[in-house]
Amino acid sequence: MTYFADVGALARKDLLLELRARDTLPAMLLFVVATFVVFHFSLPAHSSQLAASGLLWVAILFTALLGLGRAFVPEREQRVLDGLVLAPCDRSAIWLAKSIATLAFLGAAELVALPVFALFFHGIGAATVAGVVLADIGICAVGTFLGAMAVATRARDLLLPLLFLPLAIPIVVGGVGASVAGSPGRYLAFLALYDVLFGLLCWATFEYVVTE
Amino acid sequence: MRVVSRLSRVPLPALAVASLVLMTVALTLVFYVAPNDADQGFSQRIFYFHVSIAFTAYACFAAGAWKALRHLWKRDPGADLESYVAVHQGVIFGTLVLLTGSIWAKISWGHWWLWGEDELVLFLVLFLFYCAYFMLRFSVDPGPQRANFSAVYALFGVVLIPVSFLAIRIAKSFVHPEVFTLHGPNFGGWILVTYCVAQAALLLLAYTLYRVELTGKRLDARIRELRFA
């Protein structure tokens, strides 16, 4: 079980860094609340509740992008990634740990964002919460993976949204479906399918992203 | 696989002539032999090329992913370039799918764009995805890292195709309650023959273009090497 010990140690490192420096989470929180306020004014008066549900997903996606863009910045600035690749641990552990850390940040941001959404717009059902949890897994798994690639390119922060948004379209479909459809079961199943498929793909190919 | 490896030994001029002949036959069949569709009349004739081009684009993306897998798995030299060229062909054919599909939508439903057309929406997603592939590829310096990044992203593409297709299917129930049911043509007789010939012609055309581009790219690389030699 050294694999999970490695993952735990790496994830703890990221959480500890965030606790000390606090540069990602406050930004995400402020961003998501500001987005809700912008949405309030961009929705015409008397528009339906369904439109607001859709916007919740846009807010989640962009907040996640904000966090993911920061995910590998410490690694790049301090050249930690080179050290991690040399360390005698499986390379996919780096991805898994980073995904868990970003998932924790995104989850923490949503713990505030969802009640604020309920306060500003309308109440949120259990299906929406389940959808958000499943979508978060997919967003963090794929987003962390792409973040590791984007950070090694010349374009850097510019590239991550371009790489990520086409891959996030199925997540939005599943999430919006889970929050607005009468029977959310199949949308949740679809999100779970997405998580499993892309999670496995990321896990299997991450090694090639950090090594040559 | 053996067929493909044998195909790669066919000289390029022969391929070009064969695709030209096949394309002429296909066009003749489409415009002069295939009967008018009972439902859609003359406009149904777009179908022969539209669907064939779409299938060809999928084949190109699949070939790109296959070459990407070969690169990651067996470290085939040249697999990276082949994967890139195949994806490039796929994007060209994907753009043609969007254009012809949009024209078909205009004839059949009077709008240039329809969110209810699964295949069009899927190709839009794929178009965005593979444009990002080019952005990724051109913002990394040539070398093993670029080859790895491109290969991994191309593999994401083949997983994205079925997942997106499923997503678009299930999204219809809340994005678009009214479902356009396109009465599929009754396959059979000349319609089937025309479709098969058009499909073969486009696949061969795509393969020919792939080989032309690959030859050019390899030549380019060799000249660059000579220059620094």
Next chain:
Amino acid sequence: MTTAEKYVTAAYCVVFAGVLVYVVLIALKLQRLEREVGELERAAHKAAEDERETVEVG
């Protein structure tokens, strides 16, 4: 020509134009390659001549 016929023709022309644009791009690239080969060729000739001059006889 009916409207349907016009649109179908337009669709096939779009496909044809797409392939044609591709051929033009490849042709441009080919021209560049030809020019580069020419440069290399001249460089090779020049190198050969230089070599000839420096060889001492006897």
